Each structure stands twice: as C-alpha cells, then as structure tokens.
Amino acid sequence: MKAAIITFPGSNCDRDLAQAFERAGADVVRVWHKDSALPAGTDVVGVPGGFSFGDYLRCGAIAAQSPISTAVRAHAARGGYVLGICNGFQVLTEMGLLPGALMRNAGLKFMCKTVGLKVAMTDSAYTSGYVLGQTIQVPIAHHDGNYTVDAETLALIEGDGRVAFRYAENPNGSMGDIAGVLSENRRVLGMMPHPERVVDPLNGGTDGQPLFQGLIGNMALA
Amino acid sequence: MKAIVHVMLKDGVLDPQGEAVRHALGSLGFGGVQAVRQGKVIELDLTATDKTAAEAEVKAMCDKLLANTVIEKYTVEIA
Numbered sequence: 001m002k003a004a005i006i007t008f009p010g011s012n013c014d015r016d017l018a019q020a021f022e023r024a025g026a027d028v029v030r031v032w033h034k035d036s037a038l039p040a041g042t043d044v045v046g047v048p049g050g051f052s053f054g055d056y057l058r059c060g061a062i063a064a065q066s067p068i069s070t071a072v073r074a075h076a077a078r079g080g081y082v083l084g085i086c087n088g089f090q091v092l093t094e095m096g097l098l099p100g101a102l103m104r105n106a107g108l109k110f111m112c113k114t115v116g117l118k119v120a121m122t123d124s125a126y127t128s129g130y131v132l133g134q135t136i137q138v139p140i141a142h143h144d145g146n147y148t149v150d151a152e153t154l155a156l157i158e159g160d161g162r163v164a165f166r167y168a169e170n171p172n173g174s175m176g177d178i179a180g181v182l183s184e185n186r187r188v189l190g191m192m193p194h195p196e197r198v199v200d201p202l203n204g205g206t207d208g209q210p211l212f213q214g215l216i217g218n219m220a221l222a
Numbered sequence: 223m224k225a226i227v228h229v230m231l232k233d234g235v236l237d238p239q240g241e242a243v244r245h246a247l248g249s250l251g252f253g254g255v256q257a258v259r260q261g262k263v264i265e266l267d268l269t270a271t272d273k274t275a276a277e278a279e280v281k282a283m284c285d286k287l288l289a290n291t292v293i294e295k296y297t298v299e300i301a
Contacts, residue, residue, distance in 0.1 A: 057287070057288070058290055061287060061290065062287075065286075093292070099292075100292060101290055101292045101293045103235075103293065104238050105238070106236075106238050108238055108239065108242050148236075148292075148293055149292070173236075173238070
C-alpha cells in the first residue's frame, strides 16, 4: 500500500501524517507540490495540515492550483483515496473534490485543543475501524474550520450519510457539527481535526490509529 | 487597463468577522450600524486593450481562483 504525502510551502503536518501512515504499515513517498505526477502505484494521497502559501487569498486556494493538484484530481477521478486533514481539508474543498467551504471560526479565535468527535458513519474505509456513535478524542488546531455549505448540498450529504465525524461540542460554528465529510464514493475524506497527532500513546492518545489502520486494511482487501 | 474585483460573501452566509466589526463599532459609540459585511477588493493591472475580452477573462479568474463561489460572489469593474 503506497501513500503519497504532499508538501506545500507552509505545510507543517506532513511529517506527522507520513509517520501515521508508516506506523499503519504503508510505504510512504513524500511529494513536492511542484511535482506534476504522483508516484506510480499510489493508493492514497495525504494532503497535510499547515498554512500552505501562508493562507494567502483564502486557506487552501493557492495550493489547490499547484501543479500536483491536477494529478490529485485525476487520482480521485480514478477512484483513488485522498485524505485531507485541516489545511488539507481546506485544499480539497478549494479543489472541488469535497463540497462546502471552511470559513473563519464563529468565535474568530484560533482554537488549539483536544475535542470529542462522534463517529457518524462506519461505511467507509476511513471509519470502518470505529464503532458507530463512538466518541474519540482528537486535537483540533485551526482558525478557519467553520464548515459551511448551502442548504441543498447539506441535505444531500446528510441524506447520503457522508458525514464521517461530528463534533461532540461544536467548537467553531460548523453546520451540523460537521468535523469531517466524504466524497460521494466515500474515498475522499476531509476533516479539520488531526488524527495523525493521536497515533502514539506517548503523544497523548491513539484514537487516530483506527482511521489509518482501517484505511490500509480495506486497501489490502481490495 | 485596470480591473477592480469586489469579492463579498453571498447573502445568507454568516460573516463572523463582519459581526465582530459591528460589535467593535458599537462599543466605540457608533450605535446606528445594523449590519457589517466584510469583503475584499482586488486590483489587477492588465495588458488587455479590449474591454469586453478583459472582463470575460477576469470573470474566469474569479471563478477559478479569486473567489470561492461556494460562499462568495464577485463583481468585476473594468476601468
């Protein structure tokens, strides 16, 4: 199982994400945003957190136009897996791979703390390692995590069961307490909380591990 | 030729920053402000000489990059 982790100028969770994939048993290849192709045989693309391009214009907007983004779009169109965390989630919405947008937190403050997340569905590779309704502890660290989407699209994603995670207590004003959302084929996941930061008991928890293990386990079966 | 792009949040999209500005104005004693919406102005210097073509091109720029049309709307002014 090969995971390609992208680094943009200003990414700062790329190493953590690479490590989380490695721990779960993936072969990790690091990819620079100026690369125009993903490594041959890439199964999953990881789009990490951070402040790509200094959050200029809008969070994720410039990264979404990077040379590698064309390859990521093509990978997703082929049914490939893409996981975007925090700034990576913002990038995936800006790329049009996921619905909605991440606006400034309702309280206007940068929030950095561990929050409870409810697993809202288990019918995806990312969430199959959890129990439906389970609450997991995962850190957030963002200024623009207020998930916003038009009413029609919200009804569509809710109706389709594409909300992967919800905040137990809404920290940022996100509609429907949405913390993570999936694409129609459930292979692209964007989430604001950082599961890659909770894969080692020495770092305060392991509630992120089932996400990476589930993803890789599902791919091994495929 | 110059293009001026105004990017604003769509009507109905909550603007937490605008709301904070409204509160701050209120605490400065400006009580008559009912609502504040905050947006962006982007100025472009263009080599184009044809106004219609320039406008069409800037609109394409807005759709592709300058605005996120999921939450934002824009107007283009060619000067």
